[in-house]
Amino acid sequence: MIKKLRIKLIAASMISLLSVLLIIEGIAGVLNYRNIVSEADRILTLLEDNGGRFPRMEPNGNMGDLGQRSPEIPYESRYFSVLLDGSGNVVMADTGKIARIDTSDAIDYAKEVWANGKERGFIGEYRYAVSSEESNVRIVFLDCGRSLNTFYNFIFTAVGVSVIGLLAVLILMIFLSAHIVKPFLENYEKQKRFVTDAGHEIKTPLTIIDADAEVLKMDFGENEWVNDIQNQTKRMAELTNSLILLSRMEEERTKQLMTEFSLSDVVEETVGTFQTLAKTQDKLLESKILPMISLKGDEMAIRRLAAILLDNAVKYADDNGKIMVTLEKKKKRIYFTVFNTTEEISKKQTEHLFDRFYRTDTSRNSETGGYGLGLSIAAATVEAHKGKIQASTEDEKSLAVTVTFPLAT
Numbered sequence: 001m002i003k004k005l006r007i008k009l010i011a012a013s014m015i016s017l018l019s020v021l022l023i024i025e026g027i028a029g030v031l032n033y034r035n036i037v038s039e040a041d042r043i044l045t046l047l048e049d050n051g052g053r054f055p056r057m058e059p060n061g062n063m064g065d066l067g068q069r070s071p072e073i074p075y076e077s078r079y080f081s082v083l084l085d086g087s088g089n090v091v092m093a094d095t096g097k098i099a100r101i102d103t104s105d106a107i108d109y110a111k112e113v114w115a116n117g118k119e120r121g122f123i124g125e126y127r128y129a130v131s132s133e134e135s136n137v138r139i140v141f142l143d144c145g146r147s148l149n150t151f152y153n154f155i156f157t158a159v160g161v162s163v164i165g166l167l168a169v170l171i172l173m174i175f176l177s178a179h180i181v182k183p184f185l186e187n188y189e190k191q192k193r194f195v196t197d198a199g200h201e202i203k204t205p206l207t208i209i210d211a212d213a214e215v216l217k218m219d220f221g222e223n224e225w226v227n228d229i230q231n232q233t234k235r236m237a238e239l240t241n242s243l244i245l246l247s248r249m250e251e252e253r254t255k256q257l258m259t260e261f262s263l264s265d266v267v268e269e270t271v272g273t274f275q276t277l278a279k280t281q282d283k284l285l286e287s288k289i290l291p292m293i294s295l296k297g298d299e300m301a302i303r304r305l306a307a308i309l310l311d312n313a314v315k316y317a318d319d320n321g322k323i324m325v326t327l328e329k330k331k332k333r334i335y336f337t338v339f340n341t342t343e344e345i346s347k348k349q350t351e352h353l354f355d356r357f358y359r360t361d362t363s364r365n366s367e368t369g370g371y372g373l374g375l376s377i378a379a380a381t382v383e384a385h386k387g388k389i390q391a392s393t394e395d396e397k398s399l400a401v402t403v404t405f406p407l408a409t
Helices: 002-049 103-116 145-180 182-220 224-251 263-280 299-316 362-368 374-384
Strands: 079-084 090-094 120-123 126-133 136-143 259-262 284-289 294-297 322-330 333-341 388-392 398-406
Touching: 002 079, 002 126, 002 136, 002 145, 079 103, 090 103, 103 120, 103 126, 103 136, 145 182, 182 224, 259 263, 259 299, 263 284, 263 299, 263 322, 263 333, 294 299, 299 322, 299 333, 299 374, 299 398, 374 388, 374 398
Parallel strands: 284 322
Antiparallel strands: 079 090, 079 136, 120 126, 126 136, 259 294, 322 333, 333 398, 388 398
16 A cells, blocks of 8 residues: 555656646747747748848848847848749749759749648748739748757757656655655554554453353353344454454565465355355355466465455345356456346445445445455455456446456466
């Protein structure tokens, strides 16, 4: 549980940081790109208004709509224009202000723009603008290669720095998370020790109470009060044993004896032990078990798992209900499913079935003697064997608990 908490803490931190970085870089990237387009469009507008050329610089340093700009702009800008008639035929092409484009290339670009019908846009790294000149159409192209390369370099640099930053934060979080969850780990360990120690302390007086009840029964004969004492003592002992078992499983998860055994035989034997109980309650117990399926794990723990699932199914199956146990192998996974019909269970309830002390029907569980710990023990057993367990209902009138194990290798 603490390990999962630590992983969630690291994941939440990394996702939050990644989201912030993406938002910042996205905004910065959009603003930079819009600035490039805006600057290019200003220059193109000036070129359109002057027949595809820059106007002469005014004495005050202004140049048309560009306002106060560097007087080097006409010399730094690389551009060309093509004049077309109303039918799209080339009238003239001016490539005197760009060395990398010849007349043939300029005409090809102009025809492409004429075909797409847009007034402004990009073709490669050239920003273009279409304007009318009397009966002709002029298309002016501005080379934005340097600006776009600067923009792309910014993006690549930002992404690179972000990746390095994320890796650095990830390393820090791996170390820091251990200190962050340390108080929770200590409290959790104290709780487990308390449950184990308290359970052992409670077992002694329960044994004495049960022995005293036996003496009273021998001296004064059976009566409802003595029987009730013994029944409640037995239930309390079962609850204590379940709590100790669950706590011990969590404490000694890495100490389990893992050996390869026949899971098919274990399930089949467990089904056999519950056949009589199911018949006495007028419930149909069937099984479909694929033979020769082996599992590497703690055989006693798996037997207990199978017994818990079958006990739960028999207890809570409805009157004249059906219980179906299946064991099959698909690809590299083993699927162990216990299905039973029931009076009513919602999909929301299935999400909490493996929580400690959770009971779908308090009154009914009191009658059956359940404490809501059986499926918690089952879940802990499955987790210790690196498997998965889930409960599902399709019609809210049946319950299927499916356990998935990796195949023994």
